[in-house]
Structure formats: structure tokens, C-alpha cells
Amino acid sequence: MGGIVVVGQVGRDLVLEVDGVPPEGGAAPVRRRRELLGGKGANQAVGCRQLGARAALVAVVGADAAGADALAAAAADGIDVTGVVRRDGAATALLVDVVGPPGVRRLLEDVPEEVLLRPDDVRAAAALLGGADAVLLQLQQPGPSVAEALRAVAPGSLVVADGAPDDERVRELVLDRADAVRADTAETAALTGRAPGDTAGTVRAARELLGRGPRVVALASPEGADVVAWPGGHVVLPHLEPDPVDPTGGGDAFVAALAVGLLHGEEPGTAARWAAVASAQVAGTAGGRPGLSPELVRRQAPRG
Template sequence: MRIAVVGQLARDLVLVVPEVPGAGATSPVLERREVLGGKGANIAVNAVQLGASAALVGVAGDDEVGDHLVERLRADGVDTSSVARRGKSALIVDVVCGGKWRYLQDIPETSLVAPTDLGPAVAEADAVVVQLQQPHDTALAAVRKAGGLVVLDGVATPDLLERADVLRADHQEGEELTGRSIGSPGDAVAAGRTLVGRGPDLVALEVAGEANVLVWSSGEVVVPLTEEDVVDTTGGGDAFVAALAVALARGERPEEAGRLAVAAAGRAVDHAGGRTDLGGLRTPGE
């Protein structure tokens, strides 16, 4: 089974601090990690950890940082033949305090995926994950080229929705897509039904702090969040998307895919930063 991921590749600097200083003040750093990051890279690495073959369609800088990012991807088992090299590598600084993140991002225009970067990996994959922080024309070209299951992650425009098989949206994105408040699983089911009517076969929506809800034409399931202590939610959504795509690509039912995705997200939030190890994770109940 092969997964192609169209998305961001970046250097991720994670800083855990006891407090966020105001202007003219300082704070010690309790923990510092410098890791491979970016939502696209996270999803691709997580897919490999879950037993899939994965290729990243992304952009690394034509610099020393880019060299290290590509080397790390290869060491993680990700196919980098579709990673373009140009410009300066993207940088994401994740400042974590009290379980809440604050991002500082340097995302050069050249680090975004262009339609011309989409090679055969997209057409040949069993599932294509399109991370919607990329330009709209790139996302649209990717779903048109896709030969397998199309999984969209984020706020999708109508022309993307009508071509999608699966849509995943977090709490804020779900409210933006539907124009309605999602304060309960019942709200999420109603919102999911609205979105299924716009094209996708399956919609997964977050109910913040409570559950994830999956809705499809003939059913729905509410999967409560796991009970890990939340250190940093960075990477939780990426792990969810990776597990959802892998499970559906290998033929699991939405209920099973949802449980695996929530378990993956739970494993991702119990530490600082988006670097997560999903090795050995199985659908709860297996």
C-alpha cells in the first residue's frame, strides 16, 4: 500500500518554556528539540510508521538545512524522489507553555508546492493526502492527478470537495467550512452531513477537547479522545490524518479507521513538538 502526501516540509524548532515573556523580558527554555517538521513531512513519516510505503511531494531548501531535512526523511523510510529543492528551507518555531502552542513561521514562497512539482507519485498512490496549507492550484492539480483515494486535510473549496473521497477538518476548520458552531458531537454529525452532501464520501470532524466524529452516507461514529495528558497538540492532527488514510487505504471500515486515527492523535500530544512515533500502534480492540 502506497501513500503520497502533498504538503509542507520544514525545520521544526520546539521550545518548552515556563512562561511566555512580555516585551523586554526573558524566560528560560526548559526543553529544546530541533526536528524534521511540517505537516506534510509529519503525515508521511507517520504513514511509514503505520506500515505503509509513503512518498512526500514537498519542497526542501537548496541549502544545508534542506540537505538535513531530506536525509532525515530518507532515514525515516520516506520516498524523497518527489521532493523539490529550491530557495530557503521553511522554519517553524513551536513555543510550548502550559500545554498551549504558539508558532513562529518563516514559510518562503519558494517552499510551497507548485503544480509542476507533482510527479508520478500522486498518480501511482493508493491514497493521496493533500494538505490544504498549499496553494489552491496545487491542491486542485493534485486531486485531478490522483489515481487512488483522495484525502483532504483542512479547509477545502467547493471544487476540491466535489472531487474528494475523504475530508478531515479540525474544530475551527469545521466551523469555517459549514458556518455553524460545533460544540458537541451532535453538532459535528449535523455539520458532517452537510459536508458529505458537498462531495466527500467520508468526513471526519473534531469536537474540541471531547471527540472526533466520522460521518458517511449510511452512518456515523463518535470516537472519544484518549486520556493522555496533553503536553502539546502539535502533530495530533497530522497523526490523525496519517492513520485515517492508511486505515482506509487498506480497506478498514470508517469505525475502525476512526478509532485508529484517534489513538494515533493521542500518542502525538503527550510530548512537545510534532515528531511522533506511531510504531506498533493498532486499532483499539485488535
Template sequence: MDDIVVIGQLARDLVLVVDEVPGPGGTTPVRERREMLGGKGANIAVGLAQLGAPVALVGVVGDDDTGERLIARAAADGIATEGVVRRPDTGTGLIVDLVADGWRYLEHLPEAVLLREDDLPLDVIAGAAAVVVQLQQPPEVALAAARAARGRVVLDGAPERLADELLARADVVRADHREAELLSGRTIGTADDAVEAARAVLAKGPDLVAFAVDDVGNVFVWDSGELVLPLGDVEVVDTTGGGDSFVAALTFALTRGDGVEEAARRAVEASGDTVAHLGGRPTLTAR
């Protein structure tokens, strides 16, 4: 299989499980604690590596011990890390996933851990069969990466700016409910709403649009068809990383030549697998 490049965030991911979130001045014991390589870009890259794709990660860590450990963990996962920048005088990003009566996320992702245009390995991007661009990065950087790509461009999320320019460069767009409304400029309440919104985004350039719709499921729209896959019977333990595994499996399947419907089903299965356990790190297999 040809190489896939993931451009996105990597951070230290700390998962804390508590019975209840204490109020001001209160304390509560932590029932379970896990630490792992995290961030949306890293999660997608890990999922691709688990599925068997040759994958490279482009992102930023600090010049601290945490950054060094995260790079080593990514390399151990089978990810090429030459594109990971170690930013001087910068602390590596931190994401805290607090699991109690729902999920709460605390993020310390300062501007210094975002990519800059001169961080991008343009030759590596140009040589990849597919490039996943995670849109938590600055829009100008995302657009520079999409312009450099010669293979399939997969956008994940909704940019703050330059949406039309990015959509014109995209082959695949994946967005959650809120992001889908931002991209389309429409309110989405039903599967029919989502299909219409996806058609509006499709008209701006992509070949495939995939929207996750609350209380509905996943909606896929392409030139010659559409598919709505309802939410499965998976017991959701932690939603962290579900979308990342979705993107990894969808990109993997399309890159190896699967049809859209088969790729869509594999993406939904991968997402369901990930939300059934704590933390955003996927546990995918080629099966």
C-alpha cells in the same frame, strides 16, 4: 500495501519549552529544546512510514544545508523523497513551537516553499493507492493533485478557495474545529452540530468526513452511519502533530481495507499518542 503519496509542507521544527513567555525586553531560560523534521506533510509521511506504508513525500525545501538535512532525515525514516523540490535561492521553512502555559507557534513559511503546479510528479500521484493533500498548499496546486489522483484522495484542512471543486474530488475529508466551520459554513458547538455540518460537506462529494470538535471529540460521518468518539484520558503535553497522526493512521487503515469504525478508532488512538509528547513528530507503531 500499495503506495501512499503525501503532498504537503516540510520544515525545520524547533520546540522550545520555557516556564513563562517573557514580556518586552525580558528573557527566560529554555528548559528543553528539540529540533526535528516537521511540517504537516512531513509529519503525516513519517506516521505512515512508522505504520508500515510505502510512502512518498511531495513538498518544497530550500537549497540550504537545512533542506539537505531534512531530506536526509525523511529518507532515513523510510520516506521516498524524489518528489521533494529544492528551490534555488530559497531558505527552508521554519516552525517554532513555544511551549509554556499553552502553545504558541511561530512560522516562517514564505511563498517560495509552497508547491507550484509544475512541481507535482503527476505520474507518481496517478499511480498511488491513496493521495493525502494537505491544504496549506495553494488551492490550485491541491486541485491539480486531486485531479491527477486515481486512488483514494484524502484532504486535510480547509482551502482558501476552490472548496467545492476540491470536495467533489475527495474521498475523505479531515478538518479541525475552525476548518470544519469554514467548510460547512455552520457554527459548531455540539456533537449534533458537527454531525449536521459533516452531512452538509458529505453532500458535496466525499465518502467520509471527520471533524475534530473542541470539547467534544472526533465526529465521523459517512453515507450509512456516523460515529462520535469522545476525547480520551490522554494527558496533553503538546497538541502539535495530533491531527497529522490522525490523518496518517486513518489513511493507513482505510488503504489496507479496515472498516470505517475501526479506522476511526485507530486514528483517534494515534492522535492521542502524539499529543502526549513534545513536538509534532509521531511515534506510531503497527500495533
């Protein structure tokens, strides 16, 4: 089992469980509060680590106490943080996850521009990226930094891309190099130029993207399922958690488990089932932090 490098966001995840959002001018008591390591990059790295992979982060935090806390928490999770930049004068990203009533989530996102990756930050982590067995690339990061990361990846390593770059040129670079691409419904529209209206349309969109480079394409359908397609077939995976507490982090766990499965040499259909189980686990708890294990995904993943 080799190492996975996650290129993306690291921040603080403040999870506030409430009975509901108060009306204008009102107040609501917080039933439960947790402050966790968060951000899509950290969530994915933690998921990879929990599934048995070595994991490293390429990301930016502030030179504030929250940044120090986030790095310490990631290190305590066994994640290599040598590729994380602490930016002077920047505030670490804060993601406030207001959950309540159960299943209803609202996010207040403060991701200052200063904690997005710059090409220089990625170049400084070139050795880490070049030595990775797999790279998980979050396309919410600026296009030039994504392009820089793609340049640093070794030819034989697995590339899993999450999202849709705004820039058309970067989009083509990603589709050309990525082994696997994951997108939600809005990102699917950005990648293909139109939003699928149902699951059948999502399967068609996945087939179209397979023709543009990747060997595995995972798209969320607007009907509450995940479609995972590869040249020889596809699976439609309805969401496994019938009563989700909080969808935050579900997509990140999906990507992490998909990457670990593919890196293990599993068939795309098997890796997809691991991903669906991982996503359901996170959606079943408040906050974006996964609580995965290899046993969980192997035991619960339905057979194809």
C-alpha cells in the same frame, strides 16, 4: 499494502520546552530543545511510514542546509523524497513550537511563500501521484496546486483531504473527488459556511459534507472530540489524552492513521479509532513528530 503520497509542507520543527513565555523584555531558559523534521506533510508521511505504509512526499524545501537536513532526515525515515523540490534562493520552512508549561503550546510559523507548492512542482511529480494507492492532500497549499494534484491522481486511488481550500472552485473539486475529508473547527466553518457550536452541530455538519461527495468525513468538534461520519453512521471520539503535553501534530497523526486504515480496507469506524489513538500519542509528547506503530493503534483503539 500500497504506497501513500503526501502533498504538503516539509520543514524544520524547532521544539523549545520552557516553564513559560517570558514577559516583555524578559528572558526564559529553554529546558529542552529539539530540532526535528517537521511540517504537516512530513509529520503525515512519517506517521504513514510508522504504520507500515510506503510513503512519498511532494513538497518544496529551500536549497539551504536546513533543506538538505530535512531531506536526509525524511530519507532516513524511509520516505521517498524524489518528489520534493529544492528551490533555489528559498529558505526552508521553520516551525518554532514553544511548549510550556506542559499542555500549553504557541507556534511561531515561518513558511515563506517560495516553499509553497506551485502547479509546476506538482506536475513534475505527476508519475508519483498517478501511481499512488492513496494521496494525502493538504489544503493549506495554494488552490491551483491542489487542483493540479487532483488531476494527477489515478481514478481508483484513495484521496484523503486535510483542511479547507480558500478558493470556492477548488473546494468543490476537493469535495467531489476526495474519499475522506478531515477539518478542524475553523476549516469546518470554511467548508460549510458556519461554525458548529457543539458536537451535535458537528455531526450535522459532517452529514451535510457527506452529501457533497466524500464517503468519510472527520471533523473536530468545539467540545474537544473528533466526529467521524460515513453514510451508515458516525462515531464521536473524545480526545484520549487527558493531559496533553503539546497538541502539535495531533491532527497530522489523525489524518495519517485514518488514511492507512481506509487503505487497509478497514471500516470507517475502525479507521477513526486508529486515528484517535494516533492523535493522542502525538499530543502526549512535545513536538509534532509521531511515534506510532501498527501495534499501538490496533491494541489501544477501543472497539466500536
